[in-house]
Amino acid sequence: MTTNSLTTSQGAGRAGDKVFSGAAMAAGCLILAVLFGVALFLVVQAIPALTAPAEDIQGGNGFFAYIAPIVVGTLIAAVIALVIATPVAIGVALFISHYAPRRLAAGLGYVVDLLAAIPSVVYGAWGAAFLAKEISPAYDWLATYLGWIPIFEGPASATGKTILTAGIVLSVMVLPIITSLSREIFLQTPKLHEEAALALGATRWEMIKMAVLPFGRPGIISAIMLGLGRALGETMAVALVLSSGVLTASLIQSGNQTIAAEIALNFPEASGIKVNTLIAAGLVLFVITLGVNMIARWIITRHKEFSGAN
C-alpha cells in the first residue's frame, strides 16, 4: 500500500500541535478548576463552623446568629454606596460620551479610570484620616435636625467613623466601574436614533431621554450589579474607616460591621474554630457576590445581540 506523501505524519509538527492545543485547553480547564476549587475549599474549611456546637462560635448563639448582623451590615454599606454612586456615575458617563468636547473625552475618561487605579488601602487611609474628620460636623447637623428619622438618630459619632462614611468611600470606589461600563454602552447608541431625535427638534436632554437611556438600560442595570458586587466584597475601605460594633439602625453612630472587614480584622490572629467561622463567613460573601455577578453577566450576554453595530 502506498502512502500519500501529503498525509504522512511529520512527527515534530503534529506533536507540537497536539501539545500546544492540549496546553491551551488545560489552562482553560485550570481556570474552571480554580473557581470550583475556591468553592470546594471554602466549603470544606467552613463545615466545622457550621456543625460546631452553638456555644463554640463567637457570640455563643451559633453561626447563623453570628453571620446575620454582618450580612445586613454588608448590605447597608453596599446600598449606601450604590445610592450615592449610581446617579453620579451615570452623569459622568453621559458627560464623557455626550457632553464633553470630543477631543477631551478620551482624556477625561482616563481621569475617571485613575479613580479605579488608586489602591483600596489608600482609600481606606483617606477615609479614616481625612473624610471622617471633615464629615463629622455634617453628622451632628443631621442628628440635630433630622434625628427623628431612624437612620439619622443621634448622638452622632464624634470621630465620624460610621457606616455612612464607609459607604461614601465605597461609592468612590464603585464609581469608576459603573461609569466605564455605562460609558461603553452609551457610546454604542445607534447614531441614527440620536440624529433622528435631534432632527425632530429635540433638545440634547430629550434626545438622551428618548434614544440613549432606553438603549442603555440593560447595560446600566448590569453595571450597577457589577458595582454592587464590588461594594459587597470591598474590605479595606470598611476595615479602616468603620469603628465597628453591633448592628444599629442609625447610619451616623459607630456600629455595624461588614463580612469582608470582619474577616480582615480577625483572620490574622484567629486560630481553631474561629478560622473556620471566618472562612464560612467568606463562603457566604462568595455566594452573595457570585449570585450578583452571575445575574449581571447574564443580563449583559442576553442583550449582546442588540448592542453593537446595528
Next chain:
Amino acid sequence: MSATVVRKRSALTKGQLPKFAPYIVLAVALIVGAAIMALIGFNAFGWGIVSAILFAVGLVSWSGAVEGSRKAKDKLATCLVVGSFLIALLPLISVIFTVLVNGIPGLITPGFLGTSMNGVTGAFDNKAVEEGAPVLGGIYHALLGTIQITLLATVISVPVGLLTSIYLVEYGNDRPLARAITFFVDVMTGIPSIVAGLFAAAFFFAIVGPGTKTGAVAAVALSVLMIPVVVRSSEEMLKIVPNELREASYALGVRKWRTITKVVIPTAISGIASGVTLAIARVIGETAPILVTAGFATTINNNVFGGWMASLPTFIYTQILNPTSPSNPEPSDQRAWGAALVLIILVMLLNLGARLIARLFAPKTGR
C-alpha cells in the same frame, strides 16, 4: 447728522438666552455665594457648593422665563451632568492631595526606602515625638515583599492567562467549554479579593498544614485575581489580529501552533504586554488577600516559600491600625502615608508603562 444704527434682533434668535448668559449667571452666583458664606462663616468648599447651586437655579429659572420649559429642562440636565463630573473629581483630587501632603515628609526621611522595621520599637517613636529625634524605620522589607509576591503572581498568571485566551480565540470555536470558560472568567473578575485570599489560605491549610502563611500563598491568592484580567485583555488583543495573517501562514503550510507562536502572538504582543502591566497594577495594591495569606513581618524575608512576609499595602494597614507606639501614633502615620505615596507612584508608573508599551510596540498597521 449722525445716524444711529439700531440693531434689530433676528426673529430666529428670539426667545433665546444671549451667548454670554451663563457667564453673567456664574459671576452673580459667585458674588451672592460669597456673600452668603460671609454671613455663616467662610470656607472655600462651601463657597463652591453654594455658588454651583445658585448658578444652576439661576440659569434654569432665567432660561425657563425666556426660553420655555423644554430648554430649561435641557439646561438643568446639562448642569447636573457637568456637576456630577465635577463631584467625581473631588475625591480624586482630595485623595491625591492628602497622600502628597502627608506622604512627602515620610518619603524624604533618610533611610525610609532603605531600611526595614527590624528593631524599631515604640520607644524610638516616643523619642521621635517627645525629643524630636529622627523617625526611624522604613519600607524596604515591605517593598521587597511586594515585588517578590507580585512577581511570583505574574509568573503564575501570565502563562495560564495567555494560554487560556489562546484557547478561547484559536481553538474554542464557541464550543460549550469555551463558552463556560468565558462566562466563569467574567464571574471570576467579580470575586471579592478577600475571598481569593481565603481560598488560597484554605487551600494551603488543607494541603501543607494549618496556619501556613508565606509569600507564595499570597502569590496564589493574587493570581486568582490576576488571571481573569490577563485572559480578558489578551483575548481582546488576539481577536483583533487580522485573519488574513493566519490564513497566509496556513497557506504556506505552517502548522497551527507555529502560526500562533510566530505570527499571531508577535502581532498582538504590545497589547498583551500592556494588559499584563495593567493587571499587575491592579493586584499590586491589593491588601486583603495578602493580609490573610502572608501575615505581616517587620523584617526582611527573601524566601517566598517560608515565613511571614511584609508588603506595602499590609504595611500601610498595620501602621495605621496598630501603630508601633500606641501612645504616639504620629511616626507610624507618617510611615504609612509615605508608603501610600510610594504605592500610588508604583501604580501610576505601571499604568503609564502600560500605555507606553501599547504605543511604542504597536504593530505597524498602515499600508
